[in-house]
Amino acid sequence: MTHGFSLGRRLEQREERGLRRHLNPAESVAGRTRLADDPGGGTADFGEPELVFAANNYLGLADDGRVQRAAETAARSIGTGAGASRLVTGDTTLHRALERDLADSKGTERALVFSSGYAANVGVIDALDPDVVFSDELNHASIVDGCRIGADETVVYDHCDPADLARRMDARSGDADSESWLVLTDSVFSMDGDRAPLSDICDAAERHGAWVMVDEAHATGVVGADGGGVVQAQGVSDRIDVQLGTLSKALAAQGGYVAGAETLIEFLLNEARTFVFSTGLAPPAAGAAREALRIAREGTRRERLWENVERLRDGLEAAGFEVLGDTHILPVVVGHRDDAMALATAVRDRGIVAPAIRPPTVPAGRSRLRIAPMATHDEAAIDRCLDAFERAGTECGLL
Known part of the structure; x- marks a missing residue:
């Protein structure tokens, strides 16, 4: 009897299926x-x-030379790495400046930067600890994994189908008063190139007192008059409880962020394990992202x-x-x-x-x-x- 993992054979099987x-x-x-x-x-x-x-x-x-220079300036003036969790000594004025700019572009009270968008999704869902998550069937793997870790139950609704979401919520409406419900969706779906109908999704969520969380990974800096994303473009900023995004796509750096109310951010910086127990975002990445956001908004x-x-x-x-x-x-x-x-x-x-x-x-x-x-x-x-x-x-x- 062997207690190994047979990794070689697993790789061979992936090769046979054309998935290596x-x-x-x-x-x-x-x-x-x-x-x-x-x-x-x-x-x-x-x-x-x-x-x-x-x-x-x-x-x-x-x-882009401007973004590269911003990263270099941050490395020279602050350092190449944060050196610790931001709750220890890894919090800098550059992190705070980036978060103010992100909150301004998203139209929220405050923002919080994570080490990656993946960490942001997993950490936020785990910290909120919802009784039930209603998740679009084509949501990103980071949302799926966040639900596996942090949600008591996940209900998957048909892709970009608010009517199906409403039906699934109505079917359990008797539990709504005693449970915390969270509706989760990407704003732009990376494999289908479409965008979520956020207003209709909010309508369904609001009928049951559910929160709505939107991942703007592929929309940040690109969609909306101010590069604020689909939430901004569809005019539902005041109806979305949690906005996420990445700094690693249009903003050409590394990291993720969460934007929302002051109480949400204060709660997450205390409870989101992927924030609390991770070294702060490297200052060059923060500097690059801040400059890229400026260019996206102004250029x-x-x-x-x-x-x-x-x-x-x-x-x-x-x-x-x-x-x-x-x-x-x-x-x-x-x-x-x-x-x-x-x-x-x-x-x-x-x-x-x-x-x-x-x-x-x-x-x-x-x-x-x-x-x-x-x-x-x-x-x-x-x-x-x-x-x-x-x-x-x-x-x-x-x-």
């Missing part, structure tokens, strides 16, 4: 870069430059991104592809996983990085390529992407 993943280093995080196959413990052998249409660096700020990057999105969506649909959603994430549905893999390879052969997304991440028969343009892609880059997809689609017999 590898780390493929990039030379930089720009919209155009060189990539290498997984070098293991060796030196990366980079290929020719390729256009990246797969990153969450939506505003193209990760290699023209958002407008340039949406111009690229419109041009790319129109071109893909004109070529005959099915493109989901209505946001800056453009999922091109292919169907069978093998066809998606073939299309991704054919597109890559033409210098465009847009990996295939396969089951179990998406439903069987709905494999896709997830395209994410950046504000820094020029017209030539968008045209090259469209040409690559049209030629590759024809080559693979998909058009």
Whole structure:
């Protein structure tokens, strides 16, 4: 009898199912870069430059000189790491300044920065300790894991379907007075490119006295007149109890945040284990995120991104592809996983990085390529992407 874990065999099984993943280093995080196959413990052998249409660096700020200088200034003036939990000695004036800016952009009393968006979701759900969570079926893994850890019971409702949410809440309405209920949804869904109907979700929640928590990971800095996200764009800021987001996507840094009422933030900094027992966000990340937020709010990057999105969506649909959603994430549905893999390879052969997304991440028969343009892609880059997809689609017999 053995009490081992048979990790080698588990990896073989993933390989047999086509689910084995590898780390493929990039030379930089720009919209155009060189990539290498997984070098293991060796030196990366980079290929020719390729256009990246797969990153969450939506505003193209990760290699922006202003953001880099802000990170450098923070490292030189404060340090490269916080050195401790923020409840010990890891709290700095830079963390506080970033949180004030985030709260202002979200229209809330206060914000709190976590080490990652994942930590924020898990920590908040665990700290709130809801009796019942009503969760959209396509919510991010961090929400799913937060529910596993922190919720007594999780009820999954149909994707972006407030009517189904209302039915499921009505079915247990007799328990509403004695239980704490939390409705959880992403605002922009990363694999379908659509956005949650927050007003209708709030209607259903308010009928039962439930709180609403929204994860703005893919909307922060991108959606809304002030980059405040879908909550801001749909005019429901005063109806959402907990707003979350990340600093690692459009804001080009690292970390996550929670925004809401003063009492919520004070409670979380005392009770959220992923905050209390984690070293504070590194000052360079805080400095970079703060500058990126300023650029997102004051500059023209958002407008340039949406111009690229419109041009790319129109071109893909004109070529005959099915493109989901209505946001800056453009999922091109292919169907069978093998066809998606073939299309991704054919597109890559033409210098465009847009990996295939396969089951179990998406439903069987709905494999896709997830395209994410950046504000820094020029017209030539968008045209090259469209040409690559049209030629590759024809080559693979998909058009």
